[in-house]
Amino acid sequence: MSYSPKVSSKFNRTAKKFPEELKAALDDQIRGICENPELGEMKKGDLAGVRVHKFGFFGRLYLLAYEVDGANEAILLHAVGGHENFYRDLKQYLKS
Numbered sequence: 681m682s683y684s685p686k687v688s689s690k691f692n693r694t695a696k697k698f699p700e701e702l703k704a705a706l707d708d709q710i711r712g713i714c715e716n717p718e719l720g721e722m723k724k725g726d727l728a729g730v731r732v733h734k735f736g737f738f739g740r741l742y743l744l745a746y747e748v749d750g751a752n753e754a755i756l757l758h759a760v761g762g763h764e765n766f767y768r769d770l771k772q773y774l775k776s
Contacts, residue, residue, distance in 0.1 A: 683714045691757045717748040
């Protein structure tokens, strides 16, 4: 079963600034998550219900935060970016 991706405004704002090569790598990661939603690590505490998938690109670690909506067969993509302040910013975004 393949899920369909749904992107948030925060995700779009960040991803559109990426170079084309990184956008292509990000698309590959999203395809992989849509095929296997259990790919990311389930978070606890304030971020309960959110999964974070980590991937490398040219020696830099990127994180991709998403939720699985099983009822609608959708992957809700919340945020993507480097590790620095990623979780802090994600918590603030999910609170709003």
